Amino acid sequence: MNQLTEPIIRPIEARDLERVWALLYKDTQPEWKQWDAPYFEYKPMSKEVFMASADTFIDRDDMWVIDVEGTVYGTVSFYYEDAGKEWLEVGIILHQADRWNRGIGTKALSLWVDHLFTTLSTVRVGLTTWSGNERMIRVAEKVGMQLEGRIRQVRVVRGNRYDSIRMGMLREEWQANEKRNVSS
DSSP: OOOOOEEEEEEEGGHHHHHHHHIIIOOOOOOOOOTTTSOOOOOOOHHHHHSSSSSGGTTTTEEEEEETTTTEEEEEEESEEEEEEEEEEEEEEEOOOTTSSSSSHHHHHHHHHHHHHSSSSEEEEEEEEETHHHHHHHHHHHHHEEEEEEEEEEETTTTTTEEEEEEEHHHHHHHHHHHHHHHH
């Protein structure tokens, strides 16, 4: 395994748009979609259609890129489950399988959670996945999230039933975790 420099997360810039399109929409059956909510329909998009509204991706607060040594390999995002903006959920996707299992996702999610707790007044950050995505569950645990809910047998993936998994952490848990990391 080649050692890479640490990933950074940053807002999407105009220079990233073609790469973002290629990662998110170019392939008709991308490998990452087998793990990222495969129970929801995926629709590829032509480059021309994407580029017609691509400027809406630039400098968004709710979606950034994961950059390693100047190359975009994925995205982090967030959205609110409720109108009162109390229930914040995050997403993370490393779009290339050859970047998986290298710690990039864990570091990127940690940076994203830190950014959200630093810049937003939210008291909780969580993520939802499915029980078949064991890598995502481990990443969430590594950044300090804990299991908050399990809705049994509601996700069907390739003909098999899985649980929906809700994980999360509170601001004070994140801050306590940061202090532990500094002193170790």
